[in-house]
Amino acid sequence: QRLRIAAAANAQFVSQELVKEFKQLTGIEPELIIGSSGKFTAQIEQGAPFDIFMSADMKYPQELYEKQLTIGKPEVYAYGTLVLWSNTTIKLPVNNLIKADIRKIAVANPKLAPYGEATIQTLQKLKLYTQLQPKIVYGESIAQVNQYLLTGAVDVAFTAKSVVLDPAQKDKGSYTEIDSKLYKPIAQAVVILKSSTGGNLQQVKKFYKFLFSAQAKAIFKAYGYK
Amino acid sequence: MMYQPLWLTFKLALATTLCLLLLGIPIAAVLAKSRSKLKPFLEAIISLPLVLPPSVLGFYLLLAFSPQNGFGKMLDVAFNIRLLFSFSGLVISSIIYSLPFMVHPVQAGLEALPASLREASQTLGKSSWQTFIKVLLPNIKPALLTGIILTFAHTLGEFGLVLMIGGNIPGVTKVASIAIYDEVESLNFSTAHIYAAILMVVSFVILLTVYLTNKRLNKSRIAT
Amino acid sequence: MMYQPLWLTFKLALATTLCLLLLGIPIAAVLAKSRSKLKPFLEAIISLPLVLPPSVLGFYLLLAFSPQNGFGKMLDVAFNIRLLFSFSGLVISSIIYSLPFMVHPVQAGLEALPASLREASQTLGKSSWQTFIKVLLPNIKPALLTGIILTFAHTLGEFGLVLMIGGNIPGVTKVASIAIYDEVESLNFSTAHIYAAILMVVSFVILLTVYLTNKRLNKSRIAT
Amino acid sequence: MIKISIQKKLHMAGGDGALNIDVELPVQSFTALYGASGAGKTSLLRIIAGLLQPEQGIIEVNGKIWLNTAKKINLPPQKRNIGLVFQDYALFPNMTVEENLLYALPANANKSKVQQLIEITGLQNLAQQKPQVLSGGQKQRVALARALVRQPEILLLDEPLSAVDDATRINLQNELQLIHQQLKLTTVLVSHHIPEIYKLANRVIRMDQGSILQAGTPAQVFGLHQQQGKLILIGEVLFADDSRIEILAQGNIIPIPTSAQTHSLKVGDKVSIHAADLSLQKLS
């Protein structure tokens, strides 16, 4: 059975890169499953067969740890950055969202996705939330938010910096980084799951270690993580 | 607040059913009358939503409705209408999704009427329109009822499509089936229980009505 | 790699159809024969998946299959079987989800057979079982074919349920409808297009086959 | 005068065949169509009514052209002034008897016509009933009355009396006769029942396999006339011994003393019975 990694949607492109690198190093090719951190947590509590959970925050892994579903405590593997992505080539300050030509804003479901939570915090800090609420549409995760932007369904989307820095998305639209003081730091933690205690715990631990290696750090950095 | 998704679902089912009455009956009438070689093709197209994954339909609707592309752009530019993330968009996709549930029973009902009723009306000098309204429609009431009830119930159950093109906006597109999904994924099982139980009971009562009515009328069947 | 979800979908549809042949035919036979007052209730329960949101069904299956609760716990402890996030779990939920698509045509086919066929076999000294296998079943082949094809096609289109209890695991539960959703979210629109087109064409061809066959046989209908 | 000359391909029992009809029906005539099942009787009525299109042909009614395939004229059923009584009556189940008749009334016509027809057909007490609760004979009257509301030029009747019992049948025959005369209709009746045809029709068209086999008065066509004062019945020997022979002939068992001449007859033999010395007695 292959090593299965449940990765939060913000990390979907970076983890693809990580997996590629890991395979080159070890010959092991893990399977990647992308979703929102909240949804993964719910699934893991129901016994989903994942080995490693790369969350978008600390809260969800901590919850799993407290329910004794993990091997060891959650550890932060990267700090994420929130960006405002737009369809046009013109960079857009957040304040401009109130303008009439911005009709729809995509935000990840704050109940399930930490990046969504961070977005709401930002908008509330800027006292824009109530005003913008009628324009907001919710995606299941950062991934659906990205999809809404790229299909043209929305005009702007709050997403992760790692998404817009992915080589495939680089020349699609433009982005503005959100001032990191406006939201609680997105400390992204990883845990090894107990459901993995099959034969490949060795491999699991190998990948876990790899996440904290110098090669991995470089990749995270390239994707805008801190 | 808690009942908003339920109320929205009900509104969506009602709007879809009304629109499909206006749209589905003529389609059923044309199919019932047709002896064309193209009829099986038309029937297959109309039944497609019965077997197509909602994610396929949803993907195509997302592209079609997007204000960046052809149809969506035209609507946006010409009428300032955006169907994505709007209630009207959900109504339109529900109409496509539930089309077979209205067309099939009505078509079957019309096909089961003896041809002599239509012909008698013709020989009495009445137009096709008069014949349809005064003679044919009033005599397929059980089939119409089945169509209405099934369309309504099936729209209550719409999920995948709304997930893809709804945007989960409270009061606008967050229908009950999506609310359940949301609550389950957020591990609020108790809220999910309430929604699920209500939808379950409503669906069951609706179906039971159809079957009890059909048993009494000893006519048209639910599916196939 | 790209064809794994399609192959998985095909496997799921095949397994579901086979299981439903074994399960659906007896249910249809019982319903067709029944004159009981409970019949409409049974019919309503069997039709429930036709109108119930997949998220409601998914929620209840999640609870039932969860190793934390009664049934799922028992399976886990006694047999070390976990149905959530497994292929067998998908087969079981597809069976529930597609049940009406097998039961309805077969039941309609059996009910349409003249009672005298069964009675003739009885007066010839044959048991109910012999009568069913040798006389009734061979004479409802078009209805059986319709049931098989619709069950297969409808399982190809399953989405909401798999989303909730599948866990999107490649090669295990990542079926084509989910893969499309996934590819759209990963912004691989071209791959999504390929999946969607394949599913669309397959579904259409299947339905067309049903309608052309039915036209030729001038018998049983797809829905209602 | 009604001229009909049409050709139409039909799918007959023994492969494909064709309807090939060329007749003239005098105004106010009562014509019966007679012939085996599948001969094309219903098809002919439907072609006259405009419900079925012949490949080729002409229908001309009192100078007006209803159909001329060469000139591409083809009036729809709505524009042909006919009354058609279907074999299954085709009453509208959603309407009462009166509503069925009112529906047939042209937009600006006088409603008294409907009342009049309800009276003629004796349906006064049933006017507010739905068709389901009517007996076969009553339904037939409603269908007839409804077909007459438009005051048709031609009345077409497709086996209207085949589903009713004997007593009702005689009654309805009498009514039909009366209405045909009173309203000066040109009537075409499909019937399998020779006595009925004798009673009602002044012309018979005998059809077979889509063609006209014979046309003329009932007497000419059926030739059932016996010699005056004589009677010949065809029968079968049911019983035979030295003293008597029993013959089954048209529902009668006729015992006849065995004679030298009939001595050799066996059970199953077909015989003709000749009777002379006929006398009549009126039944009260």
Place this chain on the structure above:
Amino acid sequence: MIKISIQKKLHMAGGDGALNIDVELPVQSFTALYGASGAGKTSLLRIIAGLLQPEQGIIEVNGKIWLNTAKKINLPPQKRNIGLVFQDYALFPNMTVEENLLYALPANANKSKVQQLIEITGLQNLAQQKPQVLSGGQKQRVALARALVRQPEILLLDEPLSAVDDATRINLQNELQLIHQQLKLTTVLVSHHIPEIYKLANRVIRMDQGSILQAGTPAQVFGLHQQQGKLILIGEVLFADDSRIEILAQGNIIPIPTSAQTHSLKVGDKVSIHAADLSLQKLS
């Protein structure tokens, strides 16, 4: 001896009614059931076959009890040794003629029985055909042969000859008669056709509204016997003038010279025709 004594509620046309039958059928008798539509003839056959359960009653066949509601005995159709020929024949469409017969063969029985019956009923050339392609008469023979495969004690026939044309009918009647005698069957036949009953049955049960109205020989029940050497026909006046009167009687038009006695007859009057001086002639 077959004793039948049963009561069963039926939904009759004019409200609820009941089937109330009490008869004995001698072994090897040929009994005809006669009566109007809805009289309960089919219901009675179905009760004998075990396909319909009476509320109360006893059926005893040659000493064996098939049904006794008081003792809660009720053999299923499978265990009652009957042969039933359905009105719609109920041949299995998925099997050939031979397969239909083979299906009826009990597990360990000799297959020669089937060949024998195929020969008796003259189906040799059709043995490998599916029922769809057979004519009505051929289907009827297959149904009959199939019902005989089990060597039933009672053969039940529900209007088996109503769907065939006259020539076939006579043929099948003869076959039926032969088989009844050869196989020493006890046969019950539902028929509407009086001559058929005269020909085949030695007993008639005349039913009405679920009850037995009359039972006896055909002659006793129908009383169609005419006086020896005389013939009385009932007819209706079709035409009357000073010189002749035409009577329609059972399909014949009989012209009779007008006499002083018959001068007052009008069209539509019912009359009886009396004939004496009968003579017979054999038809080749």
